[in-house]
Amino acid sequence: MQTIARVMVVLAAILASTTVQTYAQGCVGDCSGDGEVTIDEIILGVNIALGSAALSGCPVFDRNGDQQVTVDEIIQAVNNALGGCSPIPTPTPGEDAWSFQNPAPSGEDLFAVSFPDRDHGFAVGSFSEVLRTTDGGQSWESLFIADFANLYGVHFINASRGWAVGEAGKIYLTLDGGENWNPQASGTQEDLNGVWFTDVAHGWAVGNTGTILRTDTGGNTWGAQSAGTTRDLFAVTFADSQHGWIVGDAGTVLHTQDGGASWLPQTSNTGNALYAVAFRDANRGIAVGDNGTILRTENGGQQWIASVSPVVTPLYGVAWGDAQTVWIVGDLTDEFQALILKSEDGGLTWTQQQSANTNPLYGVRALDGRTARAVGGAGTLLGADDGARWSLRNPAPTNDLYAVAFPPGESSVGFAVGDWGAIAITEDGGATWSGRDAGITDGLFAVTTVDPQLVWAAGGNGVIVASRDRGNTWSVQNTQTTETFFGIRFVTALQGWAVGTNGTIRATADGGASWFPQASGTTEDLNSVVFVNTSVGWIAGSTGTILHTADGGRTWSRQNSGTTEDLFAITCVDTNTCWAVGGAVETSTTPPVQVLLKTTNGGQSWVPQPVFCGQNPQVPDNSGCPDPLFGVYARDARTAWAVGDLGTILATRDGTRWDPQVSPTTDTLNGVFFADANVGWAVGFRGTILKTVTGGR
Template identity: 30%
Template sequence: MSCNSLMLNFQKWRFMMKRWSFVIFLILVAASLQAQTWRQVATATYPYFADVFLVDTLRGWAVGSGGAIYATNDGGITWVPQASGTTADLKKVFFLNANVGFVGGYSRTLVKTADGGMTWQPTTVVEIPETGASIRGIQFTNALTGFLLSSESGKNGRVLKTVDGGNTWTTVHYVANEEFNAFSFNGSNGVVVGSSAAVLYYTTDGGQTWTKAPTPSLGGFTYTRSDIRAVHLFTPLVGYAVGWGSSAAGLQPSILLKTTNGGASWVYMTQDSADRTYDNLYAVVFKDTLTGVAAGGGTRGSVVLTTTDGGVHWHRANVPSGVALYGVHYSKSLFLIVGSSGTIFRWLNLSGTPNLVTKIPGSTLYALRFVSAKVAYAAGYGGVILKTTNGGETWSGKYLYANGLSPNIQDIYFVDERNGYAACSYRMVAKTTDGGESWQMVLPDTVSATTASYGVYFTDNQNGTVVGQLKSGTDIIYHTTNGGQTWTIRTGVVNKALRAVAFGNALKGAAVGDGLKIVYTSNGGSTWSASSVSGVPGSLASSNLRDIAYLDSSTAVAVGNKIVLRSNDGGASWTFVDSAAEQLNRVSFRRIGANLVGCAVGNKSLLSTTNGASWTPYLLDTSIVNQSLYSCAVDYSGYPWIAGSNSSIYTSAPVTSVRDGHATFPQEIYLASNYPNPFNPATKIRYALPTAGRVVLNVYDLLGRHVCNLVNGFNSQGVHEVVFDGRGLPSGVYIYELRFGNAVARNKMLLLK
């Protein structure tokens, strides 16, 4: 055989091997539809904080969940994490000086530093016999002498003392059937407070002996509980304690107590009626004999009280936050306040409004809406509002604050980038006209915990509908025609809580609720009637519905507990479409040209659709998306966005960020997942190039046969997008391949007809 013949056969063999290798690769990777390329674009800035401590106006520490210790060297403006060496939740922090500090937490955990937090050494205080006890108080009077307070829930309150810098501890006070919450020492005098106003102890000999103080009267108010949660003995004789308050179990004012004899007796401080609060207080500190701060709250907003006359009068400060605040400390004129959701406030001279340091507070995000290609909002627990102005690449957060309240946000709707509404717990509805910078209450709140506004939708700036629950098992519908200035009310249409509302046009709308109940309107919300539902399996006959979205003026989809329904007549009648593996919390649709893109999100899943009639599960990358999901949206390019707890937002949209006015380009080629996927008939494919150059983008079937060429030519640096039209092709999995220089990237897509 000639050399030419041998060479020809070798080339044929090499070509066939390459062809079959590619086919084998396609078969292997197409065995199941590959997960979308997901990325996280937002999360909470900080963890839950339980306490804060300042050694001067620059240096301080905040501690909290999961062993978190954060330090500041600029007075609380910026914070950096420090390695604590433990994952236990931490509750208290105390520094003897700028170098020596102690942090205590759950499971008897005590962490110590001798170098200002550069290194921490965790230990277990074995002298506390209760393994489930948490360390709730730490205070040192000098380098050798210090105290710990520990307790379990409802029992085993204990005070321990060290005389060797914390190497060993001895119990100096123990009560088996009482829970201790906090303590404070000043000189040889000390006080302990606990799970009720009857749990008050004091010592005058450095903790060697303890005496129980008489139970104080509580101002003539009726209390179902009287937990005392924090105490500060400012001088050896003068101290303040704070605790329980509630508006849910009757109006029970926040408890404020004062002692002038070292804790031997306590006097209830009655708040002025105009400034009276009804929330738990978790922290108290006094700067001098007259000036003090107490912090707490959490049901309808944070609560911060100040006094400048030694507790005779307390005034509520304007603090734009909806979470419980657990720690407060000061150095000279600087106060720092911390709490859940990673909230940090910085307050100078107790004047004006405290400044929220936290860029993104943590929240369970119940609602997510794209208002334009660039602007989107997310909102949820604690009144947190997140906003993006660059298409979702970066987000910033704050708290909805209206009329002194920041309740949980159940739903949001924006008519445009600046005008929007929020439906909240305790019935409140708030309105913004400046893109969320400020909010005004347009539907007043109530103290009833069973009254809530769950869904909101406006067809224009003036006409809107809010749905919710008047009380357990009773629906309520509010309708406005003047932008929320006045409302008409309808209740008792289906006698179930209504959870969401949407409109297909200015006239046709529907609301969904518990027990498979749906109501509809054909006159813009002036009147409502019960809808009919058919074809639902018996096992799902009482499913709770959670959300609704319109595909057009007549077609709508509702989702809920393991169920998907569809209406073709504007919401008057509904038929069963599909079941789901779990509860679906939100559904969203957007029309992109001739294509309709939809998604629905559940606790651990995401479904996609192109028509609302058939749904396909996404294969989420659990290494990235690893939590329960509560809201979803489709952006103006057709990509899905999903949100969960801890202010986490994810998307499969490619990176298109802009920073400091300059485009951010990838370091290597990036081939995004097509969207929608599955699709019918068309889908979008995005890719990004690190530099300009020649690009080839081809589509193949599973046998490696070339289907079509989408790109073949020179492309500029940056992000590009093409449309693949599958009309004329059979249903199935297709491979799209991007070649750029020596780099190759492939993804799969599913055409489903």
């Protein structure tokens, strides 16, 4: 009775002194999320302000994120009750609830690249993607062909005139540097994989089942030529107007020395598919393909000799830089980075160069012996300007991303991290993302921030890097371990924890200047850590591991999760309410497993949560979205999101029922973060960054 009396006195004073005002952010006091503020919700807010109710009961009262409810916030809630809440943003027609922010300028796979001169370059890829550079590959812009066909080959003879070829016999011509593209009739439905022109009139396109097309009219008409084979053909090149080569499946090499009037086979001495070929002149050439195959010739292909290849990775592209310099690009190595090989002796020997990228590279062109450009999966654009160091030419990383975080109360400045030391930052809410170099190549799997200036990221080999200037510069902190960190969390500028392989826990009380071990009592991998204050926290890990502390990590105790599946992420909103997610990916012999747990009593019990994505939306059934979950984030005890394999996005609006949201990607999503009930981000493989301004609805 005393509490109710105090609430009513405060409420009466507020109502007596309040005038209706308009506020720009959120709907303070709308605990239920129904767009209205009721008297009961205002009473709850007053109780939170007085300390007799927990903030988790209605986190939307805490407008500025300072973990308390003030008189000003109560006044704003009353204003919202009197004047109404602003409507929740909804997508405009044609706008997705979740939309891509990265990769840029495109996230489509890029399969081929052509440079007619040092400044002008063009790349083509899936869904008719065309990119153009006018500054030698330093920056690129996205163009578009009005079709959704995959484009596999491109060749420009000058900065204006070029051709692109692709699936189902597609051929396109541009006369204005890619601004406009006109279809040309190929006379075939076979996929076309490569194209080459020796001048404005004479050109060839090659494709599946031995397809060779020739034009003497700049593509106005195309006619079929005999290949003498039904093998798929992948690439065509000419050294001059008379001498040309085609390569394809099962070691196929064809050669012309009469300007393409006829094509004759050459002996390659390999049964591996050959995907690319390049000639320095009519004698010296290199062909590359499956299983690390590298062939070279010094006599126009009369003899093809196998070079000693340092890899067994599929090789997709080759380019000469000068008489001695050659580059090759290909698939991912055992280190999960795109392969780049370089020769400085005309292809006799090869050394691997670091790409620091997790996407295959499909095409490469060299501008000289020191300058080369490569394109690949997820719209990846790489460049080397000194013959040795390759760097990303996309604005932000295209590497696999594992985590995203924004400071409390902040929706403008944010950070995402990923493989090979990838760091992306935004200062405009994700309208643009840009990459930062922390000077490391270890994968970064977790990120945490307490204000726009202070941010930490953790990853492989015990690496923790920190920035004190909004992510612009980074320093490596000494963790005294080489274990891989999968989770990190700071609750103040000084106090934080990192967790990782073999039960590793490190803690700091000085912002990471020094890290000291804490005993976890387990050797299981620890994948995620969360603290709700400086004392109370949880860790989630493999085989269903959940650890809890109430003393800042001095002691950790194991809680019974009720599962033996791996748990990859955990989120908590107060000392009672948490969610943990995990599972296992589908294999050839086992179905996928999805784990979604919740506790409302501080972890004394963890309860599986119902997911509604089956045929009947009223019956709990995750058969329509059964894949494992790798990231989870909760705003309050009612509102949370989880992301996972194959682009899965789930959300709850009442704290119990989880429903799927429409995802624009099938790439794995690893991390999710929300700045408020509507604005959030998810990150994942191939540099994926998604954003929603509608809570994902």
